[in-house]
Amino acid sequence: MSDRITIIGAGAWGSALASLTQVNGCEPTIWSRSSDLTLAETVRDRVAIISAVSMSGVRAVIERLQNEIEPHQIIVTATKGLDAQTNRTPAKLWQTAFPNNPIVVLSGPNLSLEIQQGLPAATVVASHHPDASNKIQEIFSSPKFRVYTNDDPIGVEIAGTVKNVIAIAAGTCDGLKLGNNAKSALLTRGLAEIIRIGQYWGGKTETFYGLSGLGDLLTTCNSSLSRNYQVGYGLAQGRTLAEVLENLAGTAEGINTTKVLIQIANQHQIYMPIAVLVDRLLQGQITAPEAIIALMSRDRKSEY
Secondary structure, three states: OOOEEEEEOOOHHHHHHHHHHHOOOOEEEEEOOOOOOOHHHHHOOOOEEEEOOOHHHHHHHHHHHOOOOOOOOEEEEOOOOOOOOOOOOHHHHHHHHOOOOOEEEEEOOOOHHHHHOOOOEEEEEEOOOHHHHHHHHHHHOEOOEEEEEEOOHHHHHHHHHHHHHHHHHHHHHHHOOOOHHHHHHHHHHHHHHHHHHHHHHOOOHHHHHOHHHHHHHHHHHOOOOOHHHHHHHHHHOOOOHHHHHHOOOOOOHHHHHHHHHHHHHHHOOOOOHHHHHHHHHHOOOOOHHHHHHHHHOOOOOOOO
16 A cells, blocks of 8 residues: 655645655645645645645644644654744754654755756655654655655754855855855855854754755755745845845745844854855845955954
8 A cells, every 4th residue: 555645835845745755656645725625634644744835834834733643643844944933943843743753854955846857866854763764765765866864853954944045145156256266165164154053953063064964055056946046146136135036936945044043143152154144135234245245354264
């Protein structure tokens, strides 16, 4: 009998995830707010429940599922972001609401459009419950989608979340036509910031050099398919954030992530100069050229 799963979120990402599970004969049901069935009906008797909604919708979905999920069901979060009210990651929100369920984080260099086109890709599924991560690995693995397991869900989640902030900076860099030298320096120092904040949260250093860290960073910062990259590129053209968002298809999670990230970094004195300048750029406090000057004019220091 094939595995029956529910995917919450009918956007490009949710649809891509659904197509991946069908390769192995799974029966995915996609739920959105326009679905005929209620969310409670959709998750009943499912092996796994996969959340592919934007960060702003996570808490609302969790609230609707209270008392509807059985302890044996696997909850997979495929959302990248930070909750503005609690500063928590999606997995932390799910685990708090459903402490008896295995939570799995799915994250990696996975551009939805490329997956829908059938192009090869790889991802990471991370959990403190090996049986759960192995099951999700089985559900998603195929000749065109390689899935690795990992026991560091917070590291995987933070890497995928913070790279969206760096992607805004990368889009700005390309929009200003600053060249490959500058881009390489930006990504390398951006990775250092991801590791710094990730270690504060308890993530393992090696996770940030893996697929969900460096791999996802390289993809998101080098592709015009990335919405966060598009935001930075648009700002570099002199457009306002409102003008950029007006023509953006979908949510650029890096915008709201930056706000929360800066609050946490300031509160705990975590040095994140790129994220700080991205925040000022998004708020309209500086222009893209001014942000580059500020980044290059910082005090001289050792690399490590």
